[in-house]
Amino acid sequence: MIISSAKPFEEILELLKEEDDIFILGCNACAAKLHVGGEPEVIIMQQRLEEAGKRVAGWGVPSAACSVASFDSLIEKSPALKEAKVILVMACGSGVSTVSRVAEVPVYPSNNTNSLGGRSQGEVIPELCAMCGNCTVYYFGGICPRGQCPKQLINGPCGGSKDGKCEVDQDKDCVWELIYLRLERIGRLDLLDIIWDPDGIPD
Numbered sequence: 001m002i003i004s005s006a007k008p009f010e011e012i013l014e015l016l017k018e019e020d021d022i023f024i025l026g027c028n029a030c031a032a033k034l035h036v037g038g039e040p041e042v043i044i045m046q047q048r049l050e051e052a053g054k055r056v057a058g059w060g061v062p063s064a065a066c067s068v069a070s071f072d073s074l075i076e077k078s079p080a081l082k083e084a085k086v087i088l089v090m091a092c093g094s095g096v097s098t099v100s101r102v103a104e105v106p107v108y109p110s111n112n113t114n115s116l117g118g119r120s121q122g123e124v125i126p127e128l129c130a131m132c133g134n135c136t137v138y139y140f141g142g143i144c145p146r147g148q149c150p151k152q153l154i155n156g157p158c159g160g161s162k163d164g165k166c167e168v169d170q171d172k173d174c175v176w177e178l179i180y181l182r183l184e185r186i187g188r189l190d191l192l193d194i195i196w197d198p199d200g201i202p203d
C-alpha cells in the first residue's frame with residue numbers, strides 16, 4: 001500500500017489558479033483506504049473547488065489510478081473527462097505519473113506520497129518499506145530498518161532509544177527493539193551477528 005496524505009486545499013488551489021474545467025480522478029485502491037482519494041473525498045473536493053469558483057467538468061474513481069490502460073479506457077468509464085482541460089488526481093505519485101502518461105492535458109496531484117506501507121488487522125501501517133531495491137528484510141525478522149528507522153540504521157539501534165521508544169519520535173517503538181523481539185520469537189537472534197555495509201551488503 002502506498003501511503004499518501006492530502007495536500008492542504010490552499011496548495012491545491014494555488015496549483016489550479018490558472019485552470020478550469022477540472023476533472024477529478026480518484027483511486028479506489030490505496031487512496032480510498034486512506035480516505036484521501038475515494039468517492040467521498042472526490043465529492044468533497046468537487047464541492048470545495050466549486051465553492052472556490054472553479055468549474056469542475058466531472059469526476060471518476062477508477063479501481064486504481066496507477067493501473068490505467070489508456071485514456072480511452074478512462075473516458076469509457078467517465079465520459080465527462082472529454083470536456084476536461086486539466087485532471088486533478090487524488091492518488092499517490094504513481095497514479096499521477098500513470099495518468100500523465102496517457103492524458104493529453106495537464107495533470108495535477110492533490111496528495112503527497114509519503115511511503116510504502118501496509119494494512120493489518122484494520123490498522124494502516126506507514127513506512128514498512130523504503131523501496132531501496134535490495135530487499136534484505138528476512139535478516140531483520142521481516143521488519144525493514146531502512147523503512148522504519150528514521151535514521152535508516154541497518155546495524156543496530158542508535159543508542160538514543162529509551163524504554164523501547166524511538167529517539168526521534170517517542171510515540172513510536174524503536175524498530176530495533178521490534179527486530180530483536182521478532183528474531184528472538186522465531187529463534188534467529190544469530191542474524192544480528194551479521195554486519196552490513198552502507199549498501200546493504202553483508203561483510
